[in-house]
Amino acid sequence: MSGAPAPVRLPAGMRLLERGWLSSNNIVLHEGDQATVVDSGYVKHAAQTVALVGRAAEGRCVTRLVNTHCHSDHVGGNAALQRAFACTILIPDGEADNVARWDETALDLAGLGQRNERFMHDGTLRAGDTLRMGGLDWLALAAPGHDMDSLVYYAPEARLLISADALWEDGFGVLFPEFGGEPGLQTARETLDMIAKLDLETVIPGHGPAFGEPQRALQRAYDRLEAFALDRGKLVRNALRVMVSFHLMDVGSAELPGIADLLERSPFATAASELYRLPMPAIAERLVGDLAGAGVLRIAGGRLYSV
Numbered sequence: 244m245s246g247a248p249a250p251v252r253l254p255a256g257m258r259l260l261e262r263g264w265l266s267s268n269n270i271v272l273h274e275g276d277q278a279t280v281v282d283s284g285y286v287k288h289a290a291q292t293v294a295l296v297g298r299a300a301e302g303r304c305v306t307r308l309v310n311t312h313c314h315s316d317h318v319g320g321n322a323a324l325q326r327a328f329a330c331t332i333l334i335p336d337g338e339a340d341n342v343a344r345w346d347e348t349a350l351d352l353a354g355l356g357q358r359n360e361r362f363m364h365d366g367t368l369r370a371g372d373t374l375r376m377g378g379l380d381w382l383a384l385a386a387p388g389h390d391m392d393s394l395v396y397y398a399p400e401a402r403l404l405i406s407a408d409a410l411w412e413d414g415f416g417v418l419f420p421e422f423g424g425e426p427g428l429q430t431a432r433e434t435l436d437m438i439a440k441l442d443l444e445t446v447i448p449g450h451g452p453a454f455g456e457p458q459r460a461l462q463r464a465y466d467r468l469e470a471f472a473l474d475r476g477k478l479v480r481n482a483l484r485v486m487v488s489f490h491l492m493d494v495g496s497a498e499l500p501g502i503a504d505l506l507e508r509s510p511f512a513t514a515a516s517e518l519y520r521l522p523m524p525a526i527a528e529r530l531v532g533d534l535a536g537a538g539v540l541r542i543a544g545g546r547l548y549s550v
Contacts, residue, residue: 251453256377258299265492267317267449271299272377278303279376283320286359292320293327305330311407312393313338321362336367337392356490356505388431389416402444409434412454414467417482422510479514491549503527
């Protein structure tokens with residue numbers, strides 16, 4: 244497990260738009276005079292996403308938008324892309340009812356201080372479905388753990404996986420189900436086991452650059468899961484830090500009482516109280532101090548700012 248990572252080459256008909264951590268990556272796949280987009284980033288960047296996708300389509304009609312899952316940083320540009328290109332939107336089947344009703348609690352918006360623009364989907368995808376994108380056949384695979392309804396897309400011919408937040412080069416997304424009474428750790432491990440069995444050369448994650456040598460990433464993900472299983476406090480602290488960091492990237496700045504209120508309304512509130520055994524304002528102060536010490540945020544004039 245040493246040495247420089249292998250260079251990554253993507254198929255000719257694919258354009259990867261690597262975004263910052265507030266927005267998920269966008270993938271634009273060419274198919275004749277048409278193009279498909281996978282995931283659309285966060286609503287704050289929707290106008291930028293439309294412009295980037297338009298350029299990456301290179302004159303093709305953007306006819307279809309496919310989502311891996313329905314967290315705000317992956318579907319936030321859906322409505323804007325649909326207006327701009329009149330594209331159809333396909334989402335995981337398990338998300339259909341929540342999206343149709345626009346249930347902000349089920350969509351992990353209300354309790355996380357996140358925003359989105361409502362959109363209407365045109366169809367759904369299920370595990371086992373195959374879709375043609377970028378001259379390749381992609382198999383939809385169930386990938387619960389970060390999100391219980393998430394799908395990843397695998398192209399056997401290219402040995403290529405669009406892994407969303409199920410696998411990053413250095414980990415995976417927050418295991419939200421674990422805080423709602425579902426077995427996030429267990430299902431995340433099962434998802435990693437599934438990925439480990441694929442004939443795989445390259446991974447395009449939901450965040451960060453595409454990478455090769457997926458076994459390295461898988462080992463890091465397994466190690467992270469094991470650490471969370473052995474010490475639930477690490478799982479809780481990770482979730483809290485991600486939520487606060489994401490919120491500050493979105494709003495730009497906040498005051499400490501606002502962070503305490505965000506924590507109080509979040510799905511992590513009970514776990515945070517059990518871990519710290521402190522009132523929520525004190526938990527917020529400790530968490531903010533940790534984030535400032537790690538260089539994730541800065542404090543100036545009594546306000547907190549994203550770095």
